[in-house]
Amino acid sequence: MMYPDAEFLVVGGGLAGALTVHQLRSADRQVVWIDRQFDHTATSTGAGIMNPITGRKFVYSWQFDRFFDRALEIYSILEKEPLPILHCLSIQKGLATPGDVNNWCLRLGTAPYDRYMREPELPTRYPFLNGCYQLGRIDPVFRVDMKQVVQAVCDKWGGPINGEMRSPRTAWINGQLLTMTNNQTVILATGAPIKDIQDVHLPLAPYQGQALLIHSAELPQDVIFHHKLKVVPYGNEIFWVGTFDRWDDRQEVPDAQGRQKLEDDLNAHFHISYTVIDHLSGIRPSSRTRRPFAGPLVGWENTYVINGLGTKGASLAPLVVDHLCRHLLSGEVIPEEFKQPTF
Numbered sequence: 001m002m003y004p005d006a007e008f009l010v011v012g013g014g015l016a017g018a019l020t021v022h023q024l025r026s027a028d029r030q031v032v033w034i035d036r037q038f039d040h041t042a043t044s045t046g047a048g049i050m051n052p053i054t055g056r057k058f059v060y061s062w063q064f065d066r067f068f069d070r071a072l073e074i075y076s077i078l079e080k081e082p083l084p085i086l087h088c089l090s091i092q093k094g095l096a097t098p099g100d101v102n103n104w105c106l107r108l109g110t111a112p113y114d115r116y117m118r119e120p121e122l123p124t125r126y127p128f129l130n131g132c133y134q135l136g137r138i139d140p141v142f143r144v145d146m147k148q149v150v151q152a153v154c155d156k157w158g159g160p161i162n163g164e165m166r167s168p169r170t171a172w173i174n175g176q177l178l179t180m181t182n183n184q185t186v187i188l189a190t191g192a193p194i195k196d197i198q199d200v201h202l203p204l205a206p207y208q209g210q211a212l213l214i215h216s217a218e219l220p221q222d223v224i225f226h227h228k229l230k231v232v233p234y235g236n237e238i239f240w241v242g243t244f245d246r247w248d249d250r251q252e253v254p255d256a257q258g259r260q261k262l263e264d265d266l267n268a269h270f271h272i273s274y275t276v277i278d279h280l281s282g283i284r285p286s287s288r289t290r291r292p293f294a295g296p297l298v299g300w301e302n303t304y305v306i307n308g309l310g311t312k313g314a315s316l317a318p319l320v321v322d323h324l325c326r327h328l329l330s331g332e333v334i335p336e337e338f339k340q341p342t343f
């Protein structure tokens with residue numbers, strides 16, 4: 001029998017799986033951690049921006065401050081010099097029309113917007129921007145290096161074993177079939193590919209996002225531009241540029257059409273010289289309710305799921321993982337809003 005002492009099997013080496021392993025191992029519990037080790041995951045692709053103000057109408061992100069406080073806390077704990085996880089930046093949001101400026105100004109001076117949104121300005125400071133009427137600044141905004149979060153957990157507790165979950169209680173590890181006993185707890189933190197696990201049906205609406213990594217010496221290194229595309233500083237004159245989206249999850253790898261569209265949009269809106277150094281893609285694990293969920297997998301004994309982190313995993317994951325782990329470790333009730341949706 002493989003891993004007879006294991007109390008927990010955590011499946012998934014992305015942000016959700018890594019934070020879950022960290023919480024369980026910090027509580028001195030016996031955990032086996034597996035991942036199918038595929039390059040194109042959401043965690044390895046996403047920019048990790050924790051943005052309090054989102055969408056065309058500049059809406060305050062759902063319960064942002066509640067999630068943000070816990071996120072700052074856990075990422076600060078995991079952060080180790082010289083490899084930072086948290087990067088404090090601001091967003092310059094391109095306001096393309098007078099209507100956008102009006103919508104922006106409607107928010108100014110009211111809580112909680114006044115904490116993050118500043119008066120619009122002319123874009124004269126950034127002459128390389130094309131087609132930008134005015135700029136609205138969101139400040140402060142943090143970028144989370146999600147890959148570094150996973151790395152920090154691996155450094156502290158050891159990385160995941162190469163293995164693939166095929167059904168909610170059985171995995172293939174090194175060519176051997178592992179079946180969990182009834183008293184061993186399985187936690188599925190597999191993001192969008194959960195659909196490939198036999199007999200698991202969740203109300204997900206995942207979609208692919210592609211992004212470029214570019215090198216450019218002509219952009220500031222402390223500002224995220226959101227002008228048609230997001231251009232996000234990664235340090236050392238490297239920038240993440242995204243996204244090109246496909247509204248399904250049939251394709252996991254990046255493709256030529258995505259790269260062309262990203263370069264076309266970048267050339268149209270940013271007059272800069274650059275070289276492309278990588279082309280990324282991942283599937284966002286969005287739920288149909290656009291809310292994250294965590295708790296028992298309906299229909300399965302001793303099997304739990306955390307999913308639905310969607311486009312906001314960096315801010316949502318720490319608190320959702322906390323609730324799941326507190327439930328597993330001390331029986332605390334998971335708040336109703338994180339219950340698995342049933343449609």
Ligand SMILES: Cc1cc2nc3c(=O)[nH]c(=O)nc-3n(C[C@H](O)[C@H](O)[C@H](O)COP(=O)(O)OP(=O)(O)OC[C@H]3O[C@@H](n4cnc5c(N)ncnc54)[C@H](O)[C@@H]3O)c2cc1C
Nearest residue numbers: 012014015016036043046047048049165191209312313314
């Ligand atoms: C283009 C793009 C941009 C994004 N930008 C942002 C952003 O700016 N801010 C933000 O907060 N979020 C952003 N996100 C979303 C964020 O990346 C996700 O919410 C988060 O990474 C989800 O983490 P996860 O662990 O649930 O899933 P994943 O990162 O997908 O991890 C799941 C892991 O499980 C493994 N796995 C899957 N199936 C199996 C199996 N059967 N057996 C074993 N292992 C398995 C996979 O290999 C993977 O390692 C973005 C995502 C994309 C794609």
